[in-house]
Amino acid sequence: MNDDTTLSGEFIIDKKTSPSLKEEVSAIPTPDATPHSHPNFPGINRHTLRFFSSLCLDPKNVSIINQDSDETVHLLVRRHWVTNLLWILSVFVLSFAPILTPLFLHEFEFIKFSPTTIASGLLLYYLALFGYCILKFAEWYFHVGLVTNKRIVDVDLANILTKNVAETDIKQVEDVSFVQKGIIQSLFNFGNVFIQTEAVVANFEFDRIPFPSQVAEIISQLSQHHKEREVSRAEL
Amino acid sequence: MQNFDIINQILAQQDIFYKIVLLIFMLLYSLFALIVYIQISALIKVVNQITFSSIFKVIAFINIVASILIIIYTILTISI
Numbered sequence: 001m002n003d004d005t006t007l008s009g010e011f012i013i014d015k016k017t018s019p020s021l022k023e024e025v026s027a028i029p030t031p032d033a034t035p036h037s038h039p040n041f042p043g044i045n046r047h048t049l050r051f052f053s054s055l056c057l058d059p060k061n062v063s064i065i066n067q068d069s070d071e072t073v074h075l076l077v078r079r080h081w082v083t084n085l086l087w088i089l090s091v092f093v094l095s096f097a098p099i100l101t102p103l104f105l106h107e108f109e110f111i112k113f114s115p116t117t118i119a120s121g122l123l124l125y126y127l128a129l130f131g132y133c134i135l136k137f138a139e140w141y142f143h144v145g146l147v148t149n150k151r152i153v154d155v156d157l158a159n160i161l162t163k164n165v166a167e168t169d170i171k172q173v174e175d176v177s178f179v180q181k182g183i184i185q186s187l188f189n190f191g192n193v194f195i196q197t198e199a200v201v202a203n204f205e206f207d208r209i210p211f212p213s214q215v216a217e218i219i220s221q222l223s224q225h226h227k228e229r230e231v232s233r234a235e236l
Numbered sequence: 237m238q239n240f241d242i243i244n245q246i247l248a249q250q251d252i253f254y255k256i257v258l259l260i261f262m263l264l265y266s267l268f269a270l271i272v273y274i275q276i277s278a279l280i281k282v283v284n285q286i287t288f289s290s291i292f293k294v295i296a297f298i299n300i301v302a303s304i305l306i307i308i309y310t311i312l313t314i315s316i
Contacts, residue, residue, distance in 0.1 A: 051288040061286040114251045116313035120258050123306045124265065131269060131299055138272065141292070142279040155282055160275045165282055 051141070054078045055210050057218070064146055064153055065165070075147040075218055079140055079208040080190035087136040091129055098122055135160055145193075145206040147219055149226070152195060154204045171230065172198040173223035178212035195219060255314050262310060266303040273300055 049059035056076045064073065105111060113121070139157050146153040152173065156164040173195055180191035191212035195204035209215060273296040280289045 049285060049287075051285065051292070059285075063284045063286065065282045112250060113254060114313075116310075117251050117254050117258070120255065120262075120306065120310040120313065123309070124258060124262055127299070127302055127306060128265060130302075131265065131272065134272060134276075134296060134299055138276055138279070138292075142283060144283050146283070155279075157279075160272055163275075163279065163282075 049076060052081065054080055055215070062146075064148070067148075068150065071148050071150050073146055073148050074222055075145075075215070077145040077193075077206050077209040077215060079143060080188060080210045082184065082188045082190065083208050084136070084140055087132075091133055094129060095126070098125060145204070145209065147222060149222070152204055152219070154206065166204065168195075168197045168204065170223050170226050173219065174198055176216045176220045176223070178216045180212060193219070252314060255310055259307065259310055262303060262307045266300065266307065269296075269300045269303050272296055 049056040049062060053059075054077065057074065059073055059076045062073050062076060138160060142155060142163070143157045144155045146155075147170070149170070151167050151169055153165065153167040156166070158164070175196040176193065177196075178191050178193045180186055180189075185191050185208075188210075189212075190208050190210045193206040193209060193212050193216050195206075197203060206215065273293075276293060276296045280293065
């Protein structure tokens, strides 16, 4: 009997002091809430992480480096899709460049290509464009910020050969702020989120991510929640 | 007179010269495609989006295969 009381008592204390963020926000009913959007953050995609997703809350089917068995990814952020427009446009324009080439070649009549050389050149040109697309997509796809129930991971990719992976304990988060600059960032609602940590070494930056204010709030809530949980555990 | 002959010969054989230049670029591109594939494989270990990672790796591999096929095509079409 005594054991049962202790057990239920512990359960109640645990329930009261450490509800998960998901439980906290799910308790608040909102009319526009759907299973694929968060009730408190209706613009943010939840669970369904596609290859072109810039932001996903509680993503399914994602694993990260050195992930513990009890570690779950709460948030995945990438740069806003607008940041890809420039290279997509340049690829689109460049894909029409071979059509214009014969116009310039008329000026140099001594240059004569055989049809097979033209075919090889064209194949190489379009393959290089395809390779450029893969490269730029990879730079966007792997430039990712992740928030788990234990840590924050920031993968920065300056180019395909230069990667920087930094991580910090979520308990070490001191302050989260965001910056939105300029017309385009305000228009498409994206910006930089800065995460200040207790650690001397690094502060984290998720650059040009969508919904920066909401992301900053989510990270703050997760960090706060984790700290409260640590305190309640220590008290117990 | 001899100099003019050499220039004429070079101009007559210019297609081979272009193909050799193209081959050099293709070899460099194949190397680039290989590096991209290796890096993508390494980065997938850092962040693995299970539903798409394997597809992305296959796309990068197709890029290498295509570059090799173009090299073969160019070599086969060289006629001296």
